[in-house]
Amino acid sequence: MRVAIIGSGPAGFYAAEALLKRTDTAVQVDMYDRLPTPYGLVRGGVAPDHQNIKAVTRVYEKTAARPTFRFFGNVRLGRDVSVEELRQHYHQIVYAVGNEADRRLGIPGEGIARCTPATVFIGWYNGHPDYRHAQIDLSVPRIAVVGNGNVAIDAARILLRSPAELEKTDLAEHALEALRNSRVREVFILGRRGPEQASFTPVELKELGEMEDVDPVVLPDELAGCTIPETAGSSQQEKNLKILQSFAARQPAAKSKKLHLRFLVSPVEVIAGVDGGVAGLALEKNRLELQPDGTASARGTGKFETLDVGMVLPAVGFAALRITGVPYDGKARIIANEDGRVADPDSRAVVANEYVVGWARTGPQGLIGSHKPASAHVVGHMITDGAGIETRTLPEPDAILSLLRGRGVQVVSFDEWKQIEDAEVARGARRGSPRDKITDVDAMLALLAKD
Numbered sequence: 001m002r003v004a005i006i007g008s009g010p011a012g013f014y015a016a017e018a019l020l021k022r023t024d025t026a027v028q029v030d031m032y033d034r035l036p037t038p039y040g041l042v043r044g045g046v047a048p049d050h051q052n053i054k055a056v057t058r059v060y061e062k063t064a065a066r067p068t069f070r071f072f073g074n075v076r077l078g079r080d081v082s083v084e085e086l087r088q089h090y091h092q093i094v095y096a097v098g099n100e101a102d103r104r105l106g107i108p109g110e111g112i113a114r115c116t117p118a119t120v121f122i123g124w125y126n127g128h129p130d131y132r133h134a135q136i137d138l139s140v141p142r143i144a145v146v147g148n149g150n151v152a153i154d155a156a157r158i159l160l161r162s163p164a165e166l167e168k169t170d171l172a173e174h175a176l177e178a179l180r181n182s183r184v185r186e187v188f189i190l191g192r193r194g195p196e197q198a199s200f201t202p203v204e205l206k207e208l209g210e211m212e213d214v215d216p217v218v219l220p221d222e223l224a225g226c227t228i229p230e231t232a233g234s235s236q237q238e239k240n241l242k243i244l245q246s247f248a249a250r251q252p253a254a255k256s257k258k259l260h261l262r263f264l265v266s267p268v269e270v271i272a273g274v275d276g277g278v279a280g281l282a283l284e285k286n287r288l289e290l291q292p293d294g295t296a297s298a299r300g301t302g303k304f305e306t307l308d309v310g311m312v313l314p315a316v317g318f319a320a321l322r323i324t325g326v327p328y329d330g331k332a333r334i335i336a337n338e339d340g341r342v343a344d345p346d347s348r349a350v351v352a353n354e355y356v357v358g359w360a361r362t363g364p365q366g367l368i369g370s371h372k373p374a375s376a377h378v379v380g381h382m383i384t385d386g387a388g389i390e391t392r393t394l395p396e397p398d399a400i401l402s403l404l405r406g407r408g409v410q411v412v413s414f415d416e417w418k419q420i421e422d423a424e425v426a427r428g429a430r431r432g433s434p435r436d437k438i439t440d441v442d443a444m445l446a447l448l449a450k451d
């Protein structure tokens with residue numbers, strides 16, 4: 001049976017692993033990625049100062065080493081190849097394309113200079129080719145990061161780490177240079193609800209208190225009245241609250257930078273200065289209102305304040321991009337599906353032999369490890385639905401490669417990716433870091449052409 005997996009992030013790799021471990025049917029997996037480099041957000045999202053997390057790629061390398069696996073990098077579904085063509089060349093298709101769009105704040109002033117979506121900032125410091133030319137102006141002393149998840153924490157940490165801390169990481173060279181010269185001294189992480197509703201994980205929150213040159217600041221007022229619910233699953237909240245209380249009780253160690261964690265505030269307007277860029281952020285104070293389902297939502301109190309910041313980074317969630325020919329759920333902003341089977345968004349009728357895994361299936365929920373069981377679950381559907389499907393005759397396995405090459409697409413194999421990686425590691429060794437990423441697709445392709 002031949003399967004195309006579109007996207008080489010964790011969800012795609014775990015789906016490949018589950019398929020290739022099948023003993024009942026011989027499966028051949030072709031994994032496509034729009035970039036010449038694999039691993040999705042493990043390379044382009046996970047923070048560069050968390051190298052231990054990036055080590056998960058060693059597991060994916062084992063999957064890629066199987067003789068029944070091929071990597072087709074630098075091929076974008078919807079541009080270089082169509083869904084209809086994939087249907088002709090494969091028995092089943094798995095979409096693992098992640099969430100590459102941002103959710104917006106939806107407030108006046110959002111589009112002005114120095115109001116930069118988290119995707120852009122994160123892609124920029126991680127050396128993602130799409131964002132290598134992003135304009136990130138770090139001449140401002142204060143920055144607001146809007147959102148109460150780990151992505152907001154990552155962005156704040158990278159903004160405030162010392163050059164010595166950053167030099168040990170695989171931060172993109174252009175970002176390292178800009179951060180060495182950064183004038184940022186204070187970052188505000190803003191949550192519209194309270195500390196109990198924040199989706200930070202405790203390890204990441206605690207790390208904010210352990211940085212070389214940064215004092216965490218929490219207003220005791222914004223923790224007042226916090227209670228730890230007695231419900232199951234409250235332990236993350238409990239741990240977070242204890243960490244925040246310890247930050248609030250700390251005597252500032254007079255470090256040169258400050259990280260403020262603010263709660264119960266919603267941005268209502270990004271204020272422009274004389275240069276047309278961000279000069280402040282208007283906030284409304286909120287109170288919590290308990291909903292019948294037990295959740296707490298934020299309600300504005302009509303009391304406002306203006307935060308004196310020169311840059312705003314909204315980190316309020318992500319969404320899947322639309323791909324021509326793939327059913328899209330415009331409300332949830334994911335690939336329309338019924339438990340991983342692609343489905344028509346209106347009639348809910350399942351599209352035969354097409355599946356979706358990872359963030360493209362659920363939206364931005366779940367850490368890397370959570371995709372292993374989730375992708376295996378969807379592979380279970382593929383096995384049930386696909387009984388006998390391998391008897392359908394397909395074109396030769398290399399016919400799809402001829403089609404792509406005939407269009408002038410330079411398809412990058414896994415061995416070629418390893419050549420790119422070797423070059424990056426060698427460059428990194430010169431600056432004393434795990435790798436120095438090549439951020440330009442043409443430069444990656446030129447490197448391969450030389451060999």
Ligand SMILES: Cc1cc2nc3c(=O)[nH]c(=O)nc-3n(C[C@H](O)[C@H](O)[C@H](O)COP(=O)(O)OP(=O)(O)OC[C@H]3O[C@@H](n4cnc5c(N)ncnc54)[C@H](O)[C@@H]3O)c2cc1C
Nearest residue numbers: 007009010011033034040041045077097098358359367368
């Ligand atoms: C900033 C950030 C930091 C994170 N840090 C952590 C962390 O520290 N620990 C942790 O456990 N989790 C972390 N996560 C979460 C983790 O990265 C995700 O759970 C996981 O990467 C989602 O996997 P995925 O395979 O669904 O999508 P992705 O990892 O996004 O992979 C999608 C892949 O699809 C490719 N693609 C997209 N469109 C096309 C197309 N049309 N044609 C071909 N290819 C395409 C992309 O190039 C990409 O390679 C972080 C997430 C973010 C955003």
